[in-house]
Amino acid sequence: MLAACAPLLAALGTSIWLTPYPVNETVAVLEDVQRTTGSFFDPTLRSWYRPLYFATWYWFWNGSGSLDVALALFKGLQVAAPLALAVLLIWQLRPRSLLEAAVAWCAVAVLIGSPGFRDNLEVPLLMTLVAMPPTLAVWMLLTRPARGWSGLAILLLTIVALGYKEQGLVIAPVVVVAWWTRAPGASSWVTAAHVAVTLAYLAFRLAFSGNWPVFEQSMGLWFRIIEPSEALARFGAFPYWMYAYNVLGTILNVLVGEPSAGLFAIARDVAHSRLQPWEVVYLVGAISLTGTIVWWIRRVCPGLGRDGWTPEGRVAIAFVASLLASGVLSYHYSRDRLGGMAAIFYALAAYEALRHVAARAAEGSGAAGRRFALTGAFLAVLALTWHVRAVGTLEWTRRMSETNTRGWLTQLAPRREEFAGRHTYLAIMNHMSRQGTSPDAVRPTNYPDVVQRTLAAPVPQQ
Amino acid sequence: MTAPVVAAGRERTLAWALAIPAVLVTVALVAVEAWRLAAPARAQAGYRIHGSLGEAIANDDVRGAFDFVRRGQDPNALIPVHDPQLTGGEEVFVPPIVWAAAADRRAIVLMLLGTGATFARGIDRAAPCVADRLGFDEVARTLRRLGPLPPATTCPDLAPGPLLVGVARLATMSKGEGAE
Numbered sequence: 001m002l003a004a005c006a007p008l009l010a011a012l013g014t015s016i017w018l019t020p021y022p023v024n025e026t027v028a029v030l031e032d033v034q035r036t037t038g039s040f041f042d043p044t045l046r047s048w049y050r051p052l053y054f055a056t057w058y059w060f061w062n063g064s065g066s067l068d069v070a071l072a073l074f075k076g077l078q079v080a081a082p083l084a085l086a087v088l089l090i091w092q093l094r095p096r097s098l099l100e101a102a103v104a105w106c107a108v109a110v111l112i113g114s115p116g117f118r119d120n121l122e123v124p125l126l127m128t129l130v131a132m133p134p135t136l137a138v139w140m141l142l143t144r145p146a147r148g149w150s151g152l153a154i155l156l157l158t159i160v161a162l163g164y165k166e167q168g169l170v171i172a173p174v175v176v177v178a179w180w181t182r183a184p185g186a187s188s189w190v191t192a193a194h195v196a197v198t199l200a201y202l203a204f205r206l207a208f209s210g211n212w213p214v215f216e217q218s219m220g221l222w223f224r225i226i227e228p229s230e231a232l233a234r235f236g237a238f239p240y241w242m243y244a245y246n247v248l249g250t251i252l253n254v255l256v257g258e259p260s261a262g263l264f265a266i267a268r269d270v271a272h273s274r275l276q277p278w279e280v281v282y283l284v285g286a287i288s289l290t291g292t293i294v295w296w297i298r299r300v301c302p303g304l305g306r307d308g309w310t311p312e313g314r315v316a317i318a319f320v321a322s323l324l325a326s327g328v329l330s331y332h333y334s335r336d337r338l339g340g341m342a343a344i345f346y347a348l349a350a351y352e353a354l355r356h357v358a359a360r361a362a363e364g365s366g367a368a369g370r371r372f373a374l375t376g377a378f379l380a381v382l383a384l385t386w387h388v389r390a391v392g393t394l395e396w397t398r399r400m401s402e403t404n405t406r407g408w409l410t411q412l413a414p415r416r417e418e419f420a421g422r423h424t425y426l427a428i429m430n431h432m433s434r435q436g437t438s439p440d441a442v443r444p445t446n447y448p449d450v451v452q453r454t455l456a457a458p459v460p461q462q
Numbered sequence: 463m464t465a466p467v468v469a470a471g472r473e474r475t476l477a478w479a480l481a482i483p484a485v486l487v488t489v490a491l492v493a494v495e496a497w498r499l500a501a502p503a504r505a506q507a508g509y510r511i512h513g514s515l516g517e518a519i520a521n522d523d524v525r526g527a528f529d530f531v532r533r534g535q536d537p538n539a540l541i542p543v544h545d546p547q548l549t550g551g552e553e554v555f556v557p558p559i560v561w562a563a564a565a566d567r568r569a570i571v572l573m574l575l576g577t578g579a580t581f582a583r584g585i586d587r588a589a590p591c592v593a594d595r596l597g598f599d600e601v602a603r604t605l606r607r608l609g610p611l612p613p614a615t616t617c618p619d620l621a622p623g624p625l626l627v628g629v630a631r632l633a634t635m636s637k638g639e640g641a642e
Contacts, residue, residue, distance in 0.1 A: 004484070007492050099473050102480035109484065354480070362472040372472060376479040384483035391491055402508065409524050410569050412576030413608045437528060443506040445494060 001090050001101055005108050009086055012112070012121075012394050013079045018442035019123050019401035020435050021071065023411045026124050027432060030067075031425045033057045047212040049205060052163030053127045067431055078126050084133040085344070086111065092140050093351050099358055106383045107351035110289065113389030115257055116326075116343035119336035121397055123404070128340040131161035131168050136344050138171055139318065142178035142185040143311065151190040158194060162201060167329055170341040172198040173321040181309040181317060214239050217333045219246065220262025249334035251327040254342045256286040262334040277454040278392065285385030288378065289350055293319075296353035312352045319345040354379065392455040398444040399456075408436030516541045519562050524569045527558075528577070537578050538586065540633060543626065550623065554630035556585065563589040563605060564626060566598040575608050584618060585632040591617035595625060 033054055039045060040054040056077070060070035086108055095101040111117055120129040134157035141150045141157075154175070161168030175194040178186035214236055215228040221242075226234070235242040249262045258266045266279045297316045322345040330338035361375040412433060419425045447455065498505040510526050512518040515535055518526035520543075531537050540555035548564050559579045562570040571589075581587050590609070593602035594617070605611075620628030 004488065007488055007495065011491065011495055097473070097477075098481075099477040102477040102484070105484045106480055358473065358476040358480070362469050362476060364472070372475075376476055379476060380479040380483055383480045384487070387484050387487040391487060394491075406524060406569065409528050409576070410572040413572055416576070417608055437532070439529065439532065443508055445498060446505050446507045446509075447494075 001093075001095055001104055001108075002087065004101075004105055005086060005090065008112065008390060008394065009083055012397065013083050015394060015397040015401065015442050016079050016082070016121060016123065017075060018440060019397060020404045020408065020438060020441050021075075021123055021432060022404040023407045023415065023429065023432075023436060027415075027425060027429045029054075029124065030057065030061075030428045031422065033061065034424050034428075043205060043208040044211070047209075047216060048166065050127050050163075050165050052160065053130075053165070055163075067428070068435075071432070071435065074124060074126075077130065078121075078123055081126060081129045081133055082112075082117070082121060085117075085129075085136060088133055088136045088140065089344070089347060092136065092143075092348070099362075100355060102383075103351055103354045103358065106354060106386055107347045109383070109386040109390040110350045111343060111347035112393050113285070113386050114339075114343040114346060115253055115260060115336035116339035116341075116346075118393040118396055120340045121393070122337070122400060125337070127165035128167050128337055131164045132340055132344055134158070134161045135168075135171055135174070135341055139174060139178075139344075139348075142175065142183045143314065145184045146187055150185055151187055151193075154185070154190055155193050155197070158197065162197075166205075167326065167338065167341050169198060169201070169329060170322050170325040173325045174318050174345075177318045177321045178314065181314040183309075183314055215242070215332070219333045220249070220259060220264075221245065222264055223268050225263065243331040246334040247327040247331050250330040250338050251323055251342075253334070253336055254323055254326065254339040254346055255290045257282045258286075259334070260336055276456070277450065278456045281385050281388050281392075281454060285382065285389055288382045289353075289386070292357055292382070293346075293349050293353045296349075296356050299356065300352075312356070315345070315348050315352050319349040354382075388454065395444060395447075395452075395455045398442050401442045402444055405437065405441045408433055514541065515558055516543045516561055519558060519567055519570050520545075520565055522565070522567050522570065524567075524573050527562075527570050528573055531573075531577050537574050538580055538582070540585075545626070548624055548626045549630075550627060552624075552627065554626055555633065556626055556630055557583075557589070559586060559589045559605075559609075560592055560626070560629055563593040563598065563601050564596060566593075566596070566601055568601050568604055571601055571604055572608070575605075579609070581610050583633070585629060587611055588618055588620075588629045588632060592625060592629060 036045065036054075040051040040058065043049055057070065057074065060073040061067060064070055064073065089108060089111055090104060093100070093104040093107060095104040117132075120126070120132070138154050138157050138161075141154050144150075158168060158171045158175075161171055172194045175186060175191055179188065179191035213228065215231040218225050218227050219231060219242070220226075221231075231239075231242060246262060249259050252258060253260060258264060266275070266283065269275050269279060296312075297320070300310065300313045300316050319342070323342045326339050326342040357375065358379065361372050364372055412429070415429060416426065419429075444452075494505070503509045503511065508523070508525055510518075510521065510523055512521065512523065512526050512530075515527055515530040518530060537558055539557075541558055541561060542553050542555055543549060543561050544551060544553045545564075556564075557579070559571060559574050559581075562574060579586070581589075590602045590605040590611070593599070593605060618632055621631055622628070
């Protein structure tokens with residue numbers, strides 16, 4: 001299975017490695033690391049709290065004594081995290097037959113083709129990306145017989161995920177679901193410890209929430225982007241409708257790939273009869289898979305608990321819990337990347353649902369031949385769309401690289417003027433400009449237009 | 463045939479229904495990756511080969527234009543350009559920043575400003591004026607905001623005829639006066 005996925009994973013890892021850091025994110029982050037040494041853990045500085053992200057930069061930079069080494073180490077982490085996640089997924093699925101191997105291959109494509117995975121590949125914003133392998137590792141430990149060290153390992157992995165980004169909180173409901181469904185590795189003390197850690201974390205954050213803005217970043221609202229000032233003017237008196245929109249936006253993005261960052265771009269293109277081939281691939285893949293998962297959940301859920309818990313039922317509930325938690329944690333603004341944690345469980349649910357569909361179709365009688373043929377065709381189309389989407393993710397990283405390179409080529413002069421008084425910023429920017437303009441930076445593939453339009457998904461602009 | 467045998471056969475069929483798209487996509491991916499390695503100039507987008515910096519600017523290829531600077535070409539050195547309207551079809555020598563301004567290539571203007579365009583000569587300082595004359599307001603604004611121009615720079619009087627021919631004469635005049 002790993003060998004089958006190896007070409008895509010190798011190409012993805014290489015592409016990320018050869019993607020330059022963008023001028024618009026990295027320089028400011030590194031300036032922050034230089035200026036706010038030791039205060040990464042101070043919750044009063046910002047409304048968001050990602051101490052391990054900044055600490056990682058700090059340790060890499062100060063530990064090596066070289067910015068170039070720190071950049072290389074950080075890039076290594078950016079490459080290792082998605083590859084580790086894919087390997088862990090294959091390990092967790094452990095296919096034992098040809099059918100299971102084919103379904104597992106599709107599940108890996110679902111993970112890599114998901115907007116929540118893809119959006120987290122953006123260099124250097126790896127906060128959620130680094131939290132994703134620990135989340136899957138936690139699930140693996142929960143669903144295997146407990147060992148002496150596994151409870152402590154689960155707790156440590158959760159704390160690491162939480163230290164990188166608030167999305168690590170998604171692990172807590174997943175642990176509770178595992179305990180409730182009597183997963184072999186989910187002991188009562190592990191669950192109690194997670195509940196305690198979560199409550200303590202929330203109390204800690206909320207204690208310093210007095211200076212949090214009502215709206216923090218720009219948000220997509222139906223068909224256009226609104227800035228925080230406009231959102232404040234329109235929804236400031238009662239922001240909860242906007243929060244609910246953001247929550248639902250993230251949930252729907254995981255399920256059907258739309259809206260993206262709150263914007264219904266595909267729906268707009270449908271309305272204006274300018275649907276792109278990649279949008280068709282997106283819609284067909286997402287709707288067919290999510291429909292299959294919903295059908296599967298309806299089949300495995302009615303007996304839940306009464307006749308004992310099945311691994312399938314456990315995955316179904318964990319997926320729903322992770323989806324809701326990811327949605328709630330994105331109440332401030334919706335981005336594709338905020339569905340990253342749920343994307344793991346979407347892939348796990350995809351595996352179980354597709355296996356269920358195939359097994360049921362295989363067991364059908366000879367009279368159901370037409371239905372069997374239709375099921376085969378349905379599965380083939382579904383698999384095709386997701387494998388194409390996975391390659392689309394690879395191409396997306398290459399277009400991000402192109403965007404970053406253009407950013408370095410065109411932004412040096414404006415930034416030298418804008419940040420003329422910030423000497424640390426300028427020193428870091430000038431030092432990094434060589435990697436930003438390197439001729440080795442990966443470029444998009446010169447596909448024919450129709451292939452490009454089939455693979456393409458929007459790249460954030462600098 | 464017994465039911466388990468039939469079921470096993472059906473399972474195999476469905477496995478292939480799922481696997482064949484994956485195999486096809488993976489084979490295509492391996493072929494494309496091999497192509498990217500074997501022929502990067504053809505397989506990777508934006509790998510255009512330009513004969514000169516002026517050509518890269520005319521084609522609005524910021525990466526291609528930067529390649530000339532990276533390989534050591536002075537971003538202030540005059541380059542030969544020609545255009546039916548702007549030079550009347552004859553070849554004239556102007557700074558890259560002037561050619562980029564005349565072609566409305568804002569990204570390349572920004573790249574040149576970031577990589578050492580200096581505006582030391584009168585002919586360089588004609589760049590925003592060229593953009594003004596051609597109605598490229600954004601390029602003109604960018605040059606005035608970011609270019610190291612003296613505060614009271616005024617547009618030079620240009621000889622009648624094609625715009626860049628007049629600009630190119632500024633260089634000749636400067637040389638004659640020994641002012642540069």
